[in-house]
Amino acid sequence: MSTEIGEVLLENAPKKSQYIDPEIQKEILHIMANRVRQMVCEEIRDKCFCILVDEAQDISKREQMTIILRFVNNHEILTEIFFSIKNVSDTTSLNLKKERSNVHVHHNLQVKKIRGQGYNGASNMRDAWNGLRALFLRDCPYAYYIHCFAHRLQLTLVYAAKDVSVIWELFSHLDNIVTSSTKSIAELHDAQRNEIKNLLASGERDSGTEAN
Incomplete structure (x- = not known):
């Protein structure tokens, strides 16, 4: 503040x-x-726009869908704005379409005005027959699909990291931690709490509202 x-x-x-x-x-x-x-x-309003969608888990392991809009604003500048984040019960293409359609209807965003869809390379997103892009192409044939460039870069970095053993081991360990079972995550949280208690007892860390 x-x-x-x-x-x-x-x-x-x-x-x-x-x-x-x-x-x-x-x-x-x-x-x-x-x-x-x-x-x-x-x-x-009635302008054409593109939509970027990604899905991921939050810290409590709930599935979420983020929606970003890309359009040319009133000053003729290409603009990309984070628009909404929705909790979803599952990440099947049909459920993602339903949740996304609810956002469109609620905010009066016309599906027929979509001129681009940007997703990652997961099958529920990019599949040409039943993926999210295919479901929206049936409603709007001009909503062309583009594989997200950030995801392409991530795939490139992952591929390059495989040739560096130290980096590959680090991210492998991180992946095991992040994707662990609920029991393993709870054990990790307990270990973190114990470490904070020890640091507080030794005076290496200060206490206070939301400090830890």
């Missing part, structure tokens, strides 16, 4: 109006996010 805002909210404002409660802050962020999405939709 900036010094100017801190002086107003934490020093001069009444205690009940400091807006530092986590729930209040989340509500404020939610209002701001909705306003940004509204402004983006107003700028797109």
